[in-house]
Amino acid sequence: MTRKLPKKDVVIVGLGWTGSIMANELTEEGLDVVAIERGPWRNTATDYPPNYVQDELRYRIRHELFLQPEQTTFTFRNKMDQTALPIRSWGAFMPPNGVGGGGVHWNAETWRFLPSDFVLRTHLTQRYGARFLPADMTIQDWGITFDELEPYYDRFEYLCGTSGTAGNLKGKIQEGGNPFEGPRSRPYPNPAQQQPFSHALFAKAARELGYKPFPQPSGNMSQAYTNPLGVRLGPCTYCGFCEWFGCANYSKASPQTTILPVLVRKPNFLVRDQSEVTRINLDSSGKRATGVTFVDTSGTEWEQPADLVILSAYTVFNVQLLLLSGIGKAYDPVANQGVIGRNFTHQTISDVTSFFDPAKFIFNPFIASGSIGMCIDEFNGDNFDHGPHGFVGGGYMGQVQTNGRPIETTPTPPGTPKWGAKWKQAVRESYQSALKPGTGVHGSMYSYRDVYLDLDPTYQDRFKRPLMRITMDFHENELKQNAFLTDKFAEVFQAMGARQVVKEYRKGPYDVTAYQTTHLCGGAVMGTDPKTSAINRYLQSWDVPNLFVMGASGFPQNAGYNPTGTLAALAYWSAEAIRSRYLKNPGPLLHA
Amino acid sequence: MTNLSRRDLLAATALVIVSETVARAGVVSGQLPWHPDAGSPPEAVRPGAWQFFTEQEAAAVEALADRIIPPDPQTPGGKDAGCAVFIDRQLAGAYGHRQGLYTRGPFVKGIKEQGPQSAQNPAETYRAALAALDRYCKSKEGGKSWIELPGERQDELLHAVESGTVELEGIDTKSFFETLLKDMQEGFFADPIYGGNRDMCAWKMIGFPGARYDYRDWVGRHNERYPYPPVSIAGRPDWTPKKT
Numbered sequence: 001m002t003r004k005l006p007k008k009d010v011v012i013v014g015l016g017w018t019g020s021i022m023a024n025e026l027t028e029e030g031l032d033v034v035a036i037e038r039g040p041w042r043n044t045a046t047d048y049p050p051n052y053v054q055d056e057l058r059y060r061i062r063h064e065l066f067l068q069p070e071q072t073t074f075t076f077r078n079k080m081d082q083t084a085l086p087i088r089s090w091g092a093f094m095p096p097n098g099v100g101g102g103g104v105h106w107n108a109e110t111w112r113f114l115p116s117d118f119v120l121r122t123h124l125t126q127r128y129g130a131r132f133l134p135a136d137m138t139i140q141d142w143g144i145t146f147d148e149l150e151p152y153y154d155r156f157e158y159l160c161g162t163s164g165t166a167g168n169l170k171g172k173i174q175e176g177g178n179p180f181e182g183p184r185s186r187p188y189p190n191p192a193q194q195q196p197f198s199h200a201l202f203a204k205a206a207r208e209l210g211y212k213p214f215p216q217p218s219g220n221m222s223q224a225y226t227n228p229l230g231v232r233l234g235p236c237t238y239c240g241f242c243e244w245f246g247c248a249n250y251s252k253a254s255p256q257t258t259i260l261p262v263l264v265r266k267p268n269f270l271v272r273d274q275s276e277v278t279r280i281n282l283d284s285s286g287k288r289a290t291g292v293t294f295v296d297t298s299g300t301e302w303e304q305p306a307d308l309v310i311l312s313a314y315t316v317f318n319v320q321l322l323l324l325s326g327i328g329k330a331y332d333p334v335a336n337q338g339v340i341g342r343n344f345t346h347q348t349i350s351d352v353t354s355f356f357d358p359a360k361f362i363f364n365p366f367i368a369s370g371s372i373g374m375c376i377d378e379f380n381g382d383n384f385d386h387g388p389h390g391f392v393g394g395g396y397m398g399q400v401q402t403n404g405r406p407i408e409t410t411p412t413p414p415g416t417p418k419w420g421a422k423w424k425q426a427v428r429e430s431y432q433s434a435l436k437p438g439t440g441v442h443g444s445m446y447s448y449r450d451v452y453l454d455l456d457p458t459y460q461d462r463f464k465r466p467l468m469r470i471t472m473d474f475h476e477n478e479l480k481q482n483a484f485l486t487d488k489f490a491e492v493f494q495a496m497g498a499r500q501v502v503k504e505y506r507k508g509p510y511d512v513t514a515y516q517t518t519h520l521c522g523g524a525v526m527g528t529d530p531k532t533s534a535i536n537r538y539l540q541s542w543d544v545p546n547l548f549v550m551g552a553s554g555f556p557q558n559a560g561y562n563p564t565g566t567l568a569a570l571a572y573w574s575a576e577a578i579r580s581r582y583l584k585n586p587g588p589l590l591h592a
Numbered sequence: 593m594t595n596l597s598r599r600d601l602l603a604a605t606a607l608v609i610v611s612e613t614v615a616r617a618g619v620v621s622g623q624l625p626w627h628p629d630a631g632s633p634p635e636a637v638r639p640g641a642w643q644f645f646t647e648q649e650a651a652a653v654e655a656l657a658d659r660i661i662p663p664d665p666q667t668p669g670g671k672d673a674g675c676a677v678f679i680d681r682q683l684a685g686a687y688g689h690r691q692g693l694y695t696r697g698p699f700v701k702g703i704k705e706q707g708p709q710s711a712q713n714p715a716e717t718y719r720a721a722l723a724a725l726d727r728y729c730k731s732k733e734g735g736k737s738w739i740e741l742p743g744e745r746q747d748e749l750l751h752a753v754e755s756g757t758v759e760l761e762g763i764d765t766k767s768f769f770e771t772l773l774k775d776m777q778e779g780f781f782a783d784p785i786y787g788g789n790r791d792m793c794a795w796k797m798i799g800f801p802g803a804r805y806d807y808r809d810w811v812g813r814h815n816e817r818y819p820y821p822p823v824s825i826a827g828r829p830d831w832t833p834k835k836t
Contacts, residue, residue: 041620046630052825054803057782058634062687069694076706085702085709088694197814237806248805264624274617296617364818366800367807406781406800418754419660419773420747424667424797431798432817459696511705 002293002301008034011292011306013277013321014313016101017564018550018571020255020263021156022310024229025575027266029583034304035269036294038276038313039067039098043256048104048246056405060244063090065105067097067314072461074316078473078509080333080450086459086467091513093346093520094244095314099273102314102518102564103254107243107370107402108219110162110253111561112153112569114381115146115182120446120557123382124392133392134477136449138343139557143528143537144573146182152572153565154185157217160253161225161233163371164188164217178214180377193222193236195374198363198435202399203374205495211376216400217565218371219253229262240403242370252370272296278463280309280325280547289327289547295463307586308578312550312571319344319453319523319553320468328524328534328543331452333471339534341453344470344523345558348395348443348478349516350486350506351436353411354498358433361497365404365432373400373437376492379485380560381444391480395443395560397489402438404431411436414502435493439517441485443506444560448475453523474508482506519563521555526570529592536590538582539574545588548574636826637677637787643684644715649722650676655739659746660776667797668790670776678779678788679718688715710764714771721768724760784824791829795822 009031012019023033042048047065058064067090075084096102116123119141124133133139156162166187167177192215195203203213220236227233236251250257263269277294281303291305311318322328322340331341356363375398377383386392403409411434412426456469486503493501506516527533530542535554541547550571552563559566577589618625642650657670670676682688690713699711710717729738733745741749750769752758759765779788781795783803789795795802802822810818821828 041618041625043624046627047632049631050805052633054805055634055783055825057778057786061778061782063692068692070692073694078703078705083700083702085700085706086694086696087707088690088709089707091707194811196811200814235808237808238811239805239807241805261624264620265622267622269621271620272617273620298617362815362817364807364810364816367811367818404800406794406798407778410781410798419750419776421662421664424661424664428667428797431800458698509703509705513705513707 002303004303004305007291007305007307008032009306010034010308010310011036011304012310012312013292014038014101014311014317015099015255015271016096016312016314017103017255017568019101019310019312020259021568021571022312022550022575023269024259024263025572025579027263027269029579030268032268033270034306035271036275036277036292036304037099037271037273039273041271041273042098042100042104042246044246044248044250048248050248053245053248054239054241056407060405061407063094065096065098065244065246066090067095070462071097073467075456075459075467075469076512077469077471080471084456084469084471087512092511092516093518094515095316095518099260099271100255104246104256105244106219106564108160108252109371109400109562110157110160110164110217110219110565111396112181112184113146113559113561113566114180114383116382117559118142118144118146118149127382128387128392134475137475137477138447138449140343140525140527140532142526142556143533144526149566149569149573150182150185152569152576155572156565156568158189159227159229159258160219161190161221161227162188162217162219162253163190163193163222165192165215167214176214178375178377179212180380180383188217190222190225193218193220193369193372194238196238196364196367196372198365198401199372199374199399201496202492205492206374206376209492209495211378213374213376213398216371216373216375216398218369220369220371221251227258229259231258231261233257236369238367238369238372240366240368240405242368242402275302277321278324278465280311280321280327282325282327282544286326287544289544307546309547310550311547315520315523315551315553316453316468316470318549318551322524322534322549323455324465327541327547330454333450333452336449339525339530339532341523342532343447343525343556344451344453344472345445345447345521345555346472346510347517347519347558348445348474348482348506349439350441350443350482351438351504352440352486352490352493353434353436353502353504354493354496355411355413355430355500356433356435356496356498358429361433363432363435365401365409365435368402368404370402371400372402373398375400379488389480389484391477391484393444393446393477393481393560395441395485397441397485398437399435400437400439401435406431409436413500435498441482441489442517442560442562443478443482443485445478445558447522447557473510474506479506479508517562519552519558521552521558521563524549524553525556526554527556538577538589539570540582540589542592546586548578550574634785634825636785637681642680644680644688645676645683649719650680652722652725652738653679655746656772657776659743659750660773661780668793670780672790673780673793674784674788674790675776675779678782678786679775681787682775683715683718689713708767717768717771721760721763724763728758728760783826785826792822792824
């Protein structure tokens, strides 16, 4: 039997970055807001305090802070004619769980996308002609421009205390910043972080090669910071336990360190944790959401009625809830119709590992923050002429090595055996003088007709609901892009004086066991046409206007940057539209 | 639309309660929840009897540990570093039983890009593989068990296992060897509270300072060797006064 709770103005599904932002904005309007979170409440002192968070085995290898696949997972295949099998242990990406979501265990790399990224199809078609794009590439414009989003990027950066060096202030290029970024209205709220040896060395070599290196924008604090909500963050200690870990120093921007202390104290806000939303309920017209149904840990099923539903779970779970709730037309890649599941993407990452003379180089790789690093953006997006190269897209690249944790980061030169005395000796010799950036080449993945999400016909979760099925492979465009970028990246390490540079190109087929990033994108994308998008430019469902869908599931394709800055800016942008327009006249904000 | 039966819900819930340390759904409002002494510190491995391995299995794994990570004049080998103890405790615990992982069927062999699809958990795999290793040795090595072989012969055999030229009966041999390497090296480099990396020997070997957590004074000191010895989550042996 389903028990019914009193109606709320707003129900938020998932309390990560976008859920927290939306909850804070909508409670400011006096609305009564409940957030329902599948995972546990998490806070710094209890879940990742400084006396035991530095545990590589527990957090990095055994994935303590992530969703447990036992709770739910996805199935995966490369091609439509294969049988998808379940991801039994996470590999290529790490779905978050619990209050704070991915904001707890991210590296806090806080980027903006390029102006051309938002009008991608239009831009590329104008510059290179429509025939330059592969026939099955389904990239599209977002329906929003960089300039429209800029004030909301700014709000997120000031919320987080992002540390960085501006490269373009109101159209004026700034020395030391990223000259390719879109114009920003004001500088970063904090100066850039200090750079350890290898990161500084990369910048020097890049500059000598004619590039314009700049510090990676970082949600790790370069100094103590009080944000506009009055929440205080401490300075980063360069501990080397950032991504995969929570920050014990309150110095990584997360919902816990920027919003929740204020949000939770509001009388018109409430969180239900350990409660999994199983569907969004619709009225008999199918055009209006009446709330959500969720299940708590005692097995009790509850209905939470609400006037407004904010879907802010992880990418794939947003898409799953839409499909299981019958909202929007499911994507059919054969007929090339429908939108829910369409334009699903990830990232095209590769790395270069380099070995330096141990007598001359001591890198202390354990001294690092999550968003440490010096980067170049010459090969991102459409910052260079793709005409001669026969591919589109790109990525930033840099010495962004975040750690020297020894289970993960003990590289050995090629030809070293994997075990035995020679392995041990090579580990001993290389540890202080080898570099392994991790996500050194951080490339885009554009969308294709045969890369998508749907419901698996065989495998089920613990509620006997079908798992989501991922069909994904690398396409030639991305592999060409990666080969070009990886070669360019390796040249910088050569110039740094490495004795040996090993290029680890990204190769197909897409491998679900090899970690790239957690940046799964798309599946419920934003756009200008309901035939090719699930949500409009305000993140409002075309089909159910009192449902807004947050997060990277709305990205029509993935750019060559980390997504959090953009998805958080979009949440602010959507919240503004709800506050200024929707609440006065609830209904579609746009008519198709 | 999916409707959940009461029975499905109960079955699902039972599973959650087993796997989560703090499993009760709750409500947070008004203030940040605060409970004195809340937290979930790791449980340090206790020395003493084997928890998963039989004596015979343990001897075999210790011998494997010293082939995979051999002792040298500066640093102990896998056996003295405690790698077998690490694996023993891991196999007796959550890792050995795939706690938290997706273990529903059907189990179908896929391509390697789809990840491991074994119906067996690591505890079962180790038990079967160690038995198969001994059977192999007894039939091919003049009746000797694995631990009775000379070190050089053990190395040759492991190279053959690694390259796939020796198949242990009923075992995905190459994949087991990869697991074994991974587990040994994890034990060698993980915090010593888990039973390996004894006295932080692996961290001393490479110069990793462990759980120190604050390098603000050092981030700007380029190309200079960090001088301080490592610290574990449990501190350092010399921090604990010796009992008299």
